[in-house]
Amino acid sequence: MVLNLTLDGTVAVVTGGVRGVGLGITRAFLRAGATVITCARHEPERPAAEFVRCDVREPDAVRHLLDTVLDRHGRLDTVVNNAGGTPYAPAAAASPRFHERVVGLNLLAPLLVSQCANEIMQRQEGGGSIVMVSSVSATRASPGTAAYGAAKAGLDNLTASLAVEWAPKVRVNALDVGMVRTERAEAYYGGLAAVAASIPLGRLAEPEDVGACAVFLASPLAGYVTGATLLVHGGGA
Numbered sequence: 001m002v003l004n005l006t007l008d009g010t011v012a013v014v015t016g017g018v019r020g021v022g023l024g025i026t027r028a029f030l031r032a033g034a035t036v037i038t039c040a041r042h043e044p045e046r047p048a049a050e051f052v053r054c055d056v057r058e059p060d061a062v063r064h065l066l067d068t069v070l071d072r073h074g075r076l077d078t079v080v081n082n083a084g085g086t087p088y089a090p091a092a093a094a095s096p097r098f099h100e101r102v103v104g105l106n107l108l109a110p111l112l113v114s115q116c117a118n119e120i121m122q123r124q125e126g127g128g129s130i131v132m133v134s135s136v137s138a139t140r141a142s143p144g145t146a147a148y149g150a151a152k153a154g155l156d157n158l159t160a161s162l163a164v165e166w167a168p169k170v171r172v173n174a175l176d177v178g179m180v181r182t183e184r185a186e187a188y189y190g191g192l193a194a195v196a197a198s199i200p201l202g203r204l205a206e207p208e209d210v211g212a213c214a215v216f217l218a219s220p221l222a223g224y225v226t227g228a229t230l231l232v233h234g235g236g237a
Contacts, residue, residue: 005219008033011073015056016083018044020182024207025080025214032215037069056083056109066116078218079117081110082133086148099147106151118166127169129218132159134174136233156229163227171226173217178233180205200235
């Protein structure tokens with residue numbers, strides 16, 4: 001068996017791939033040789049890859065995104081559903097509309113993007129791969145971000161279900177990501193040195209660490225992996 005981690009000749013879409021974890025994923029796929037198309041609601045000042053403006057919660061916008069990818073490149077091999085997140089809000093005080101938007105972005109949007117991508121991938125000889133960027137909040141209490149944690153738990157379950165429904169042409173896997181050093185990490189986590197000391201590997205993840213795991217799941221090395229959730233948390237913190 002040849003150990004092949006290259007993605008040369010493949011086409012990947014990374015939602016929210018313009019900053020933070022998403023940018024790390026974009027850069028990892030570029031280094032692996034993939035053509036990468038990123039999307040977000042607002043265009044970045046310095047795009048690292050091709051960019052298409054898209055709100056992944058909107059069906060027409062998602063269809064436009066993937067139609068654009070097909071028009072430009074003729075295929076779609078990988079989708080990384082990275083767009084997501086939430087501000088801090090105690091559940092008792094947050095409005096129904098707030099909870100609806102959090103669940104919509106972190107669960108329903110990945111489902112929508114995946115549905116549209118699956119239609120394309122099922123028609124391709126080589127199928128395709130979908131990677132969900134989930135969170136350790138899916139499997140533990142998430143005070144202050146309760147709707148987010150619930151949505152990510154749903155995303156992990158969705159991953160397993162879609163993997164069964166869409167096999168054998170399309171593989172679907174998830175990354176349960178822990179604390180990551182991004183431009184917002186200090187404000188979100190507090191003192192980074194103390195936080196890092198609580199993690200068995202002694203540091204927060206870098207965005208590129210998450211990207212490397214996403215590349216693995218998209219690559220031929222993971223050709224027999226589907227319906228899996230890979231923990232990317234440095235040992236459990």
